[in-house]
Amino acid sequence: MNLEELHFDNGELKASAPPDHFAVFGLPRTLNLDEAELEQDFFALSRRFHPDFFVTKSADQQILSLKKTSALNNAYRVLKNKISRAEYLIELETGVAFGESGEAKQVPTELLSDVMEIRERIMDFDGEDSQRAALQRDKIWAQQKQSETDTEINRIAEGWNDATKADLISDLKDALSERRYFSGLIRDLGKASD
Amino acid sequence: MAYSEKVIDHYENPRNVGSLDKSDPSVGTGLAGAPSCGDVMKLQIKINDAGIIEDAKFKTFGCGSAIASSSLATEWLKGRSVEEARAMKNTAIVEELNLPPVKIHCSVLAEEAVKAALEDYDKKQAARAATREVREPELVGVV
Numbered sequence: 001m002n003l004e005e006l007h008f009d010n011g012e013l014k015a016s017a018p019p020d021h022f023a024v025f026g027l028p029r030t031l032n033l034d035e036a037e038l039e040q041d042f043f044a045l046s047r048r049f050h051p052d053f054f055v056t057k058s059a060d061q062q063i064l065s066l067k068k069t070s071a072l073n074n075a076y077r078v079l080k081n082k083i084s085r086a087e088y089l090i091e092l093e094t095g096v097a098f099g100e101s102g103e104a105k106q107v108p109t110e111l112l113s114d115v116m117e118i119r120e121r122i123m124d125f126d127g128e129d130s131q132r133a134a135l136q137r138d139k140i141w142a143q144q145k146q147s148e149t150d151t152e153i154n155r156i157a158e159g160w161n162d163a164t165k166a167d168l169i170s171d172l173k174d175a176l177s178e179r180r181y182f183s184g185l186i187r188d189l190g191k192a193s194d
Numbered sequence: 195m196a197y198s199e200k201v202i203d204h205y206e207n208p209r210n211v212g213s214l215d216k217s218d219p220s221v222g223t224g225l226a227g228a229p230s231c232g233d234v235m236k237l238q239i240k241i242n243d244a245g246i247i248e249d250a251k252f253k254t255f256g257c258g259s260a261i262a263s264s265s266l267a268t269e270w271l272k273g274r275s276v277e278e279a280r281a282m283k284n285t286a287i288v289e290e291l292n293l294p295p296v297k298i299h300c301s302v303l304a305e306e307a308v309k310a311a312l313e314d315y316d317k318k319q320a321a322r323a324a325t326r327e328v329r330e331p332e333l334v335g336v337v
Contacts (some may be wrong), residue, residue, distance in 0.1 A: 105226040115234045117223060119255040126301075184232040 020092055021075035029093075031086055031157035031172075032081070042076045086153060086176060093169055098176060107177055115181050118142070122192045135193035139186060146182035150173050200290040204262035212251040214238040219322055222315025226307040228299060233260050237267065237307035239272045241315060245276045252307070259300040263287050267304040268318055276315075282308055 022029045025041055037155050047068065054065040078088045087098040118138045137173050152175045197205070216223045216238065226235045234255030240249040250268035254261045266287055271279055287293070287301035 109225055112225040112227045112234055115227070116253070116255075117235050119234060120253065136228040181234070183225070 018055050019071070020059055023132060024071050024075040025079070027079075031082070031089060031160040033084055033085075035080060035082075038076070038079060042080075044073060051136060051157050082153065082157070083176070083179065086157075086172060090169065090173060090176070095166065098103060098173070107181070111178065111181065115185065118185055118189070125192050132193050137190040139193065142182045142185040142189060146186060149179040149182065153179070200243055200266075200291050201259055201262040201293070204265040204291070205258040207262055208252075208261055208265040210265065210272075211253060213253065214240055214249060214251050214272050219318045222311040222313070222318070224307040224312070224314060226303045228256060228260065228303050228308060233257065233300075234301065235260060235302070235307045236313050237264055239271060239279070239311050239315065241276060247274050247276070247279060249270050251313075256303075257297075257300065259291070259297040262291055263290075263293075263300045263304040264307065266290060267308055271300050271308065276312065279308060280312060297334055312329030 001084050011041055022031070025038065025045070027033060027038075049065050049068040049072065051062065051065045051069060054062045057065075077084075079085050090096075090098045093186070121138065139167060153172070156175065160168055209287050213236075214223075216320065218240070220242065221238055221240050224237045226237075228235075230305045233254070235252065235254040235256065238250065242248050242327035250271040252264040254264045263284075263299045267282070270282070270286075277325050282305060284298070284305040287304055288298055291301070293301055
């Protein structure tokens with residue numbers, strides 16, 4: 001353990017929380033970031049801290065290089081994609097992982113009944129051509145809806161800053177919740193009808 | 195995370211899977227969705243003139259706990275009165291199935307589906323009563 005990671009809390013020595021994924025890259029917590037730039041930073045930092053460069057160093061140095069490399073990998077995996085980045089940001093801002101809050105946030109009933117109907121069609125599918133055609137239409141519909149939520153997420157990302165985030169977080173949660181329905185449908189429609 | 199034996203039992207042998215006629219005025223249909231996990235649940239109840247739930251069916255597309263919660267709910271609902279159904283709480287499902295904290299929202303989903311089904315039934319009954327009120331004077335006129 002690095003000594004800088006320890007601090008006193010009410011007279012007790014405690015390990016401080018590891019830096020968040022944004023801090024690993026020296027970035028502010030934001031939705032909108034340049035993914036190409038992030039990739040370049042990831043490669044550059046991974047090279048600089050690669051354990052291969054530390055084989056002749058002390059055991060402590062070797063451990064730190066491993067830890068840094070693993071933190072970089074974890075951070076990059078979450079941040080490189082806008083959806084996982086958005087979900088992570090919600091966890092940072094609210095302290096609760098997206099999807100585990102169990103809050104009674106309602107998705108519109110109309111959307112639920114559309115999803116239910118498509119789920120029933122997937123379940124009833126037994127290889128018939130007309131059913132397959134219906135599933136393919138459903139898939140196009142779901143892709144269309146998913147791209148609408150992506151547009152909405154982009155809109156939120158563009159307006160996202162420290163002053164607006166408190167207001168935008170619930171819009172972002174709604175958009176991400178709806179998007180999960182569509183991405184789940186696209187996945188299962190593909191499995192059933194392709 | 196390990197599922198309890200009861201969850202596995204309901205998941206492997208779900209009770210009352212299926213659909214009732216949603217256009218039937220004595221049938222209430224409730225839909226509920228789990229925010230942020232893409233689950234969707236449909237729960238239907240058929241209520242007789244005495245206010246007793248004669249039949250209950252569900253279809254759930256979601257995780258094992260969501261399926262078990264809705265399966266248990268339909269089993270519990272059958273033979274109960276509408277009033278008892280209105281008082282149903284998700285905590286009873288949590289206890290019966292021994293759900294861990296991360297799966298409590300599955301039982302909430304089942305409770306919401308039951309509430310939505312009752313609301314749908316109430317709406318249908320109100321609409322029925324309203325048409326009766328409109329028709330009655332006409333009937334008097336005919337007689």
